[in-house]
Amino acid sequence: NAGVTQTPKFRVLKTGQSMTLLCAQDMNHEYMYWYRQDPGMGLRLIHYSVGEGTTAKGEVPDGYNVSRLKKQNFLLGLESAAPSQTSVYFCASRTLAGGSYEQYFGPGTRLTVT
Amino acid sequence: AQSVTQLDSQVPVFEEAPVELRCNYSSSVSVYLFWYVQYPNQGLQLLLKYLSGSTLVKGINGFEAEFNKSQTSFHLRKPSVHISDTAEYFCAVSENQAGTALIFGKGTTLSVSS
Numbered sequence: 046n047a048g049v050t051q052t053p054k055f056r057v058l059k060t061g062q063s064m065t066l067l068c069a070q071d072m073n074h075e076y077m078y079w080y081r082q083d084p085g086m087g088l089r090l091i092h093y094s095v096g097e098g099t100t101a102k103g104e105v106p107d108g109y110n111v112s113r114l115k116k117q118n119f120l121l122g123l124e125s126a127a128p129s130q131t132s133v134y135f136c137a138s139r140t141l142a143g144g145s146y147e148q149y150f151g152p153g154t155r156l157t158v159t
Numbered sequence: 160a161q162s163v164t165q166l167d168s169q170v171p172v173f174e175e176a177p178v179e180l181r182c183n184y185s186s187s188v189s190v191y192l193f194w195y196v197q198y199p200n201q202g203l204q205l206l207l208k209y210l211s212g213s214t215l216v217k218g219i220n221g222f223e224a225e226f227n228k229s230q231t232s233f234h235l236r237k238p239s240v241h242i243s244d245t246a247e248y249f250c251a252v253s254e255n256q257a258g259t260a261l262i263f264g265k266g267t268t269l270s271v272s273s
Contacts, residue, residue, distance in 0.1 A: 080263075093260050135203065137203075147205050152201060
């Protein structure tokens with residue numbers, strides 16, 4: 046049981062390049078989230094999904110797109126990377142059942158845009 | 160709108176001393192409260208949570224927190240810290256609705272020295 050995994054762990058992009066971050070969870074969780082973490086800012090929600098085929102915007106969605114074609118995967122895309130998107134990106138998931146409300150986090154992806 | 164304020168950005172303490180990390184929140188509805196810990200270069204791990212019931216919540220690694228509704232606070236405490244407790248700690252709040260994401264504070268860096 047791997048929990049939440051993220052691919053890649055590190056990436057360096059040039060301004061204007063595109064990339065996709067992959068989040069996968071093997072816990073059959075309904076909800077999935079993408080956050081970004083910047084120094085002194087805590088974690089801020091980019092997009093989230095409450096089920097396969099559905100997505101919604103979070104606090105800082107501009108410059109990002111997401112897709113959830115399969116329940117276990119949640120993709121975060123950057124169409125044209127900017128230096129302001131240099132950050133550590135965390136994916137999280139949680140179950141609808143059991144009333145736990147705990148989110149399980151992946152190990153993060155460190156992205157640098159030059 | 161919800162918000163979370165962590166009153167101290169950095170807390171330096173000596174080993175075996177007690178520590179309190181402060182967290183205040185604002186919300187117009189009932190909330191669930193969480194403390195997460197992030198060790199260097201790792202993802203977030205749940206320390207403890209308050210959903211309902213007893214206002215004193217015990218978590219992992221000897222931490223506990225007390226929910227105070229009148230003061231809208233959820234302070235984290237440990238009676239005796241270890242070097243290994245050095246990490247960043249995040250307080251988070253979620254409205255008790257399905258699918259709602261976490262709103263994080265900006266984090267408190269706990270530095271334990273000998």
